[in-house]
Amino acid sequence: MDLGHNEVGATSAGLFTRAKRVFGDGTTRATIERDPIPRYMERGEGAYLIDVDGRRFLDLNGNFTTLIHGHGFEPVAEAVSRQIRSGSCFANPTAHELDLAELITTRVPGIDWIRFVNTGTEAVLFAVKAARAYTGRPAIAKIEGAYHGAYDWVEVSQASGPSTWGDPAEPASVPYYRGMPETVLNDVVTLRFNDVEGSVRLLEKHAHRLAAIIIDPTPSRAGLIVPEPEFVETINAMARKLGIVLIADEVLNFRQSYEGASARHGFRPDLFTLGKVIGGGLPIGAIGGSQEIMSVFGTGEKRAPLPAGGTFSANPLSMVAGLAAMSALDHAAFEHLERLGDRLRDRLSDEIAKKGAPFTVTGVASLFRIHAKRKAPRDFREALPSPAEAVIGEALTRAYAAAGVVFPNGAAACLSTPMTNADVDLVVDVFSEFLGTHSHLFESVSHEHS
Template sequence: MRYCDPAPASSARSSRSEELFRAGLRVFPDGTTRVTVERDPTPLYVSGGEGAYLIDADGRRLLDLNNNYTTLIHGHRYAPVMQAVASQLERGTCFANPTEHEIALADLLLGRIPSADRIRFVNSGTEAVMFAIKAARAFTGKPGIARIEGAYHGAYDWAETGQGGTPSNWGPDECPEAVPLCHGVPETVAGDVTVLRFNDVEGAERRIATAADRLSCIVIDPMPSRAGLMAPAPEFIEMLQSSARKYGILILADEVLNFRQSYHGSVDRYGLVPDLIALGKIIGGGFPIGAIAGREEVMRVFGAPDIKPRLPQGGTFSANPVSMVAGYAAMNAMTVAEFARLEAMGERVRRGLAAIIHESECAFSVTGAASLFRIHPKSAPPSQFREAFMSPSETAVMNRLSRHFLNHGILLPVGAAACLSTAMDDEDVDKIVGCFEDFIAENATKN
């Protein structure tokens, strides 16, 4: 039985989206204000959202598997968040002084993260990673970082270096190059970034040892989304922990995306005990937010009542009350039971996709965990970035797959993790699996 809706008569990209994109080109350098917006060949413009669905500029309802890059764990217009924000708007949007709401959200989050004693709010995941790296430098007195090849950690020169390598420049397996993502990055940045291949226990251990005297921290997303959304090998996590302890290096866990993996986040799921954690996305309930959490000793670099900060950190909109009340409402609703329900749906999706792949013997595989999944145009699921990297022909396959999903009422990201929301149910899950089954049936000779 297939659950894929029939394709609508209109084209994948609506006429209204094309019209709006032409208007965007008049005011923005490339037509939009986010490089992450997918285009085929133009972006899909949205007029609103409701529960698990988006409504595009022409009024079509689309099952949303992007959820603003995994941010909206409850989907769109989640009532408790809407009510909390509406109530706060009547009292004000932002102040130079603190409010009780930041304490409430901080207490909630610290109650869920076993390794964190203190927390500090910022405005985005990028800021959270940036200030966490700065905190590691301030605490250790060392300038360098180690990071996983291909992983995304926001827009900070050191965090970006090593993210965007290709077969032409990423260097040999035993010595991956610290390739800057952007033109014009100072050459000195690469000298302070040691790139590690995910799940390469021996190679990563050797590279950490070689650079240990300059490394302040090892930045690790326990399941790096843009690098392939694959699980860490237990021995890899164990090696990172032991190497960090041996050389006095901090572990910085980037939980901006993967905090949605469980009530305690993905660090608990994979046995990682970090010194610092960067948070964002779901903790803001759909509003801008970021946070740095960690051990009390390390977090004291931000200051204490009787200590001048080694790392002064502020921000006009940091801990603004709208984000605080929205985040509290969203996270308070994410109980242990609700995380379990989301994970069960995620497992149902991954099992369903894997069964179709096995039965059809097509060149696809699936990775992910909890409410996250990613389809790869490869027969074997990748275990590190170089295996997940897509060739032009593989990218074309994924573009066809995404277009097929869109034509059947589902928004599927091409180069990032797909995610579920609490607004979804088993019927939505069956629709996802059925749409993939239809694609395989229609494209069996093309893959």
């Protein structure tokens, strides 16, 4: 008898037993999902994954939205294979970093100069430091619930909740982990997404010490919410008026269009942070922006105000993989992803309407999230699932797994260029069946909101 997709595979179980001896909690990444243990993968083929027990899954995670061309993308495989024979890394620059830098600076309005690092976290870290070096101010403003990597200041209020987030008019700066220094909390102003009045008031109040406003144009973990036009213009205008550096964190959302997410939604950043898709599946991060602000990293004439090195920064493997992936992300590729995304969100919404189910869908381009809520959230507080909604979310992820689909719980799901209408229809069909077989769970949401 074939092993069901939701059953614990013997090979995965054996690997997890080994892992608990060396990793403490059994994994080396806190973001790994387990139900009840992690599912170990053996290989990927296009839009699909095959686990160590031989089961095949449509992949809507894409290593946290990184793999926009799916798994085993031949141009990337060929470029990396060719480069590894020539050398994996050097203490010298290569032409490959120029090729990728020229592609990005040519494509993205607002990026004159760029620097490569190894992760999205590093990109954010250096962007914040660049804003401080440029303005001489210490503090930053960030969006409540937004994720920007593992750097103390941007982790503030990342995981706050009803018991800690404070006054809606002036959100508290909430520590992310036990022992976070009080000095960090004092230098972070927390804003609510799409809150025009509150953002104006708080930015004006703290302008004298604010170096940067860091914003994800479509905050993923905070609900994958699209910014409202008035909010976009307010953030743009306040940054200019108050001399605050506006940082657009597009590590995840750069995949929204040929020119990225800021261009799509109207943000006018001074600095950008990039990662994920620009590396073709290899580790990468980048900071880019205007020559004036990027000059803090140095112009070659004297010691830089903000030196930035990194043993593996701009390593040739990541550079050639990124160039191959980005070269293939042409207008036709984005149009394909846009059509698939629109088809998926429209069909999911149709199923919700037909069944009168307490769900809504957010997202844009190749990204989407399904919320167990009747009304689309406008900010993190509205997007945070209640206990009953969280149970529904877990059940939905489990239902997808049983049908052979990897569907992230509480994070952005994504499409990839190898996907077809048939793949999208599978996602919709599983959701439709879930609505029919799990309606008993929806009553608890109605009781919570009554």
